[in-house]
Amino acid sequence: MDLSKYRHLYVSETQENLERLSSLLVDLEADPGRKDRLDTVFRLFHSIKGMSGTMGYTPLFDLAHRLEDLMDLVRRGSRPLDAETIDLLLGGVDRMGRWVTDVEAERPLEVDEDARELGEKALATSVAPAPAPEAAAGPGEVVVRASLDPACADPGVRGFLLYRKLKKLGEVVACDPAEDVLRSGAFAGGIALTLRTEHPPERVAEFVATLPEWLEVEVGAGEQLLDPGDSLELSGDLELLGPPPRATAPAPPPKQRQGESPRAAAAIVRAPRAARTIRIRTDWLDGLLDRVGDLLIVSQRLWNLNRQNPDPAMSDALGELANLLAGLRGDAMTARMTPVSVLTQRLPRVVRDLARQADKAASLVVRGEDQQLDRAIIEGLDAPLTHMLRNAIEHGIEAPADREQAGKPPTGVLTLSCERVRDEIVVSLRDDGRGVDVPRMVERAVASGMLDRSRAEALGERDLARLLAHPGLSALDEAGALAGRGVGMDAVVDSVAALGGRVTMETVPGEGTTVHLRLPRTPGISRLLLVEADGQVFGLPLGRVLRTDVFAADEVEREGGAAYVLHGDDRCRLHRLRHLLGLAPAELVGRFPGVVFASEQPYVVAVDRVVGQQDAVIKPLGPLLERIEGLQGVTIDPVGHPVFVVDVGRFAVVS
Amino acid sequence: MAERFLVCDLGVTRLGFPVDSVTEVLGPRPLARVPWGPPWLAGVINHRARVHSVVDLGRFAEIPEAAAPSVFVLVDRPELNLAFGVAGVQVVERRTTVQVTELRYYVPEAAWILEALSTPEFEFHVLDLEGVVDAVVERF
Numbered sequence: 001m002d003l004s005k006y007r008h009l010y011v012s013e014t015q016e017n018l019e020r021l022s023s024l025l026v027d028l029e030a031d032p033g034r035k036d037r038l039d040t041v042f043r044l045f046h047s048i049k050g051m052s053g054t055m056g057y058t059p060l061f062d063l064a065h066r067l068e069d070l071m072d073l074v075r076r077g078s079r080p081l082d083a084e085t086i087d088l089l090l091g092g093v094d095r096m097g098r099w100v101t102d103v104e105a106e107r108p109l110e111v112d113e114d115a116r117e118l119g120e121k122a123l124a125t126s127v128a129p130a131p132a133p134e135a136a137a138g139p140g141e142v143v144v145r146a147s148l149d150p151a152c153a154d155p156g157v158r159g160f161l162l163y164r165k166l167k168k169l170g171e172v173v174a175c176d177p178a179e180d181v182l183r184s185g186a187f188a189g190g191i192a193l194t195l196r197t198e199h200p201p202e203r204v205a206e207f208v209a210t211l212p213e214w215l216e217v218e219v220g221a222g223e224q225l226l227d228p229g230d231s232l233e234l235s236g237d238l239e240l241l242g243p244p245p246r247a248t249a250p251a252p253p254p255k256q257r258q259g260e261s262p263r264a265a266a267a268i269v270r271a272p273r274a275a276r277t278i279r280i281r282t283d284w285l286d287g288l289l290d291r292v293g294d295l296l297i298v299s300q301r302l303w304n305l306n307r308q309n310p311d312p313a314m315s316d317a318l319g320e321l322a323n324l325l326a327g328l329r330g331d332a333m334t335a336r337m338t339p340v341s342v343l344t345q346r347l348p349r350v351v352r353d354l355a356r357q358a359d360k361a362a363s364l365v366v367r368g369e370d371q372q373l374d375r376a377i378i379e380g381l382d383a384p385l386t387h388m389l390r391n392a393i394e395h396g397i398e399a400p401a402d403r404e405q406a407g408k409p410p411t412g413v414l415t416l417s418c419e420r421v422r423d424e425i426v427v428s429l430r431d432d433g434r435g436v437d438v439p440r441m442v443e444r445a446v447a448s449g450m451l452d453r454s455r456a457e458a459l460g461e462r463d464l465a466r467l468l469a470h471p472g473l474s475a476l477d478e479a480g481a482l483a484g485r486g487v488g489m490d491a492v493v494d495s496v497a498a499l500g501g502r503v504t505m506e507t508v509p510g511e512g513t514t515v516h517l518r519l520p521r522t523p524g525i526s527r528l529l530l531v532e533a534d535g536q537v538f539g540l541p542l543g544r545v546l547r548t549d550v551f552a553a554d555e556v557e558r559e560g561g562a563a564y565v566l567h568g569d570d571r572c573r574l575h576r577l578r579h580l581l582g583l584a585p586a587e588l589v590g591r592f593p594g595v596v597f598a599s600e601q602p603y604v605v606a607v608d609r610v611v612g613q614q615d616a617v618i619k620p621l622g623p624l625l626e627r628i629e630g631l632q633g634v635t636i637d638p639v640g641h642p643v644f645v646v647d648v649g650r651f652a653v654v655s
Numbered sequence: 656m657a658e659r660f661l662v663c664d665l666g667v668t669r670l671g672f673p674v675d676s677v678t679e680v681l682g683p684r685p686l687a688r689v690p691w692g693p694p695w696l697a698g699v700i701n702h703r704a705r706v707h708s709v710v711d712l713g714r715f716a717e718i719p720e721a722a723a724p725s726v727f728v729l730v731d732r733p734e735l736n737l738a739f740g741v742a743g744v745q746v747v748e749r750r751t752t753v754q755v756t757e758l759r760y761y762v763p764e765a766a767w768i769l770e771a772l773s774t775p776e777f778e779f780h781v782l783d784l785e786g787v788v789d790a791v792v793e794r795f
Binding site: 634641 | 688699706736
């Protein structure tokens with residue numbers, strides 16, 4: 001059977017399991033007595049082992065197997081879950097994560113020295129205790145009935161895999177659905193199977209129970225069905241079962257219900273439940289939203305054509321089309337929604353590791369993780385949140401002794417929250433650390449020549465995030481292990497701006513700092529300022545536009561090859577959009593329109609004409625155009641012409 | 656071996672693509688210029704809500720005095736959304752041509768040329784479209 005087509009499914013499920021493991025292990029480090037979490041960690045390692053073995057990824061299988069054994073000892077109380085064990089388990093999770101990345105990229109799985117050492121260490125700490133005496137059971141037939149988790153992807157494959165694995169335990173004498181049906185993948189969720197085996201029902205039940213996707217499992221000799229989820233220890237896969245125990249008494253044959261054939265006695269299946277969720281590749285969802293965006297663009301064009309020659313019937317039809325498209329777009333957006341927990345699940349681990357590196361103690365509280373965000377935003381927030389956590393731990397949270405001296409508990413608390421505020425999603429990270437020394441940062445910015453004093457003080461009062469985002473401005477005297485090189489906040493601001501959002505910041509000396517990421521709820525649609533240069537319309541994202549204004553050509557000041565205009569009290573550098581975009585030059589005459597952009601030093605870009613504002617569906621540029629720096633995307637105007645969305649700031653700063 | 660060619664008029668030169676490698680031929684339409692794009696990138700066009708990059712084939716192939724593009728040939732590389740801009744096109748059947756061995760006019764990259772053919776009216780060179788597209792991707 002060719003399993004390569006299931007690689008994508010394997011990767012996504014294993015990555016999810018590894019993320020859950022990271023999070024659970026960090027939780028267990030703080031509260032090692034939680035039996036339910038110990039069991040879950042064990043099961044997750046077991047799942048990874050099983051799936052990796054099935055797919056033939058031997059290094060992953062081996063390591064998961066050893067870590068599973070180690071967790072088995074821990075949950076049985078034979079080994080403490082101390083810091084060393086947690087480190088070993090987390091190291092294993094990281095190693096497996098890198099291998100899964102290799103699987104995804106179709107690279108060979110290499111077992112380097114680190115991996116070998118990790119595996120040996122896991123093996124050395126996972127020496128199993130002597131096996132408990134086996135329960136007496138005899139050879140005979142065992143009935144297995146199981147229902148697949150309806151949320152599980154590819155039920156056909158799962159059904160056949162269960163069948164194949166059970167077949168290794170003995171001879172399958174009856175199966176419903178039949179083997180050829182399972183092999184064809186036409187399997188809805190319920191299976192009933194009679195197995196002639198030397199293993200007692202308890203061992204078969206143990207084995208089936210190790211496959212977490214199978215719910216409502218019943219195993220027994222005839223009608224004496226066991227529920228493995230209630231009473232049995234999970235002790236591993238078939239390969240770990242060892243030889244079947246010797247029979248001490250023959251097992252009773254399966255009982256036959258009145259009016260049923262022997263086969264029917266083994267073939268009682270619960271009616272399969274209809275699947276309520278399915279797993280869909282994210283690039284398909286991206287494609288769906290793209291198509292809906294295309295439809296919206298075409299719809300706008302039709303409106304425009306109808307405006308030229310109005311027809312009441314056409315207007316009605318277009319109105320109906322607009323309503324349908326709005327609904328379709330809502331559905332497409334909903335399908336892409338992902339709970340914030342997908343993003344936050346791994347963060348406790350990040351906080352743990354960062355705090356350790358900085359010799360500090362910190363914990364993370366997450367609020368609002370049930371909020372749903374578009375997956376593009378979830379993916380885009382990963383890096384900035386890591387930067388923010390790094391900054392908070394390095395700059396904000398004090399060392400435990402300093403905290404105690406300041407009357408605070410030794411462990412700093414980071415609180416990450418996510419809430420919907422009107423049309424925005426606000427993701428906030430608060431730390432209870434020392435706060436930002438704003439006057440010191442202002443002095444540092446002035447002393448380094450990055451900003452003049454009035455500008456630095458104004459930013460310090462009104463826009464702390466922008467002050468700290470100034471490239472190269474660091475809060476630390478010496479670059480630390482984690483931060484202090486002045487590349488943190490500017491990266492956060494850039495990443496959030498790329499998502500169409502903005503960053504704000506509040507700080508209270510001695511009490512802590514809060515960073516807010518304010519993000520649009522509807523990525524893909526942006527409000528643009530449309531301007532014209534050299535006969536072509538371009539879109540400017542409104543995020544950094546302060547306003548549009550009219551300037552006088554005879555008031556333009558020239559100094560050292562640069563031009564300046566006055567805007568309010570600010571003397572702003574003047575750029576020409578024609579020049580920035582490499583278009584045909586033209587002299588500024590009379591009064592000309594300009595766009596004022598927010599920056600450390602606001603600047604003005606002269607345009608030929610301000611066309612207006614518009615909500616636009618931004619399409620990706622594609623593999624060729626995206627290589628051109630400064631292009632952010634492209635949209636289609638109502639008459640069908642492409643309009644480039646350009647990031648003039650990128651060129652204005654360097655020109 | 657291709658049996659039908661889409662022969663593109665580039666002014667002093669004609670270049671042919673195997674018809675199978677072309678998905679569509681579009682008539683004149685406005686081009687949006689691409690800021691900071693390479694000089695041979697004529698611009699982009701919107702076709703069925705897809706934005707196609709239009710490579711001016713004459714300039715890309717450095718053909719002297721190539722006519723300005725007014726017809727757009729969409730090539731069968733959907734992931735690239737790529738079109739070549741040429742002055743005009745016509746379809747030629749192989750059976751109406753004869754092979755010629757001598758290159759009679761300017762062709763910059765001999766490696767792109769699969770063969771030279773002649774009809775009673777004109778000669779043309781058959782391009783290795785994959786090779787040309789790869790060169791576009793490389794130079795972009």
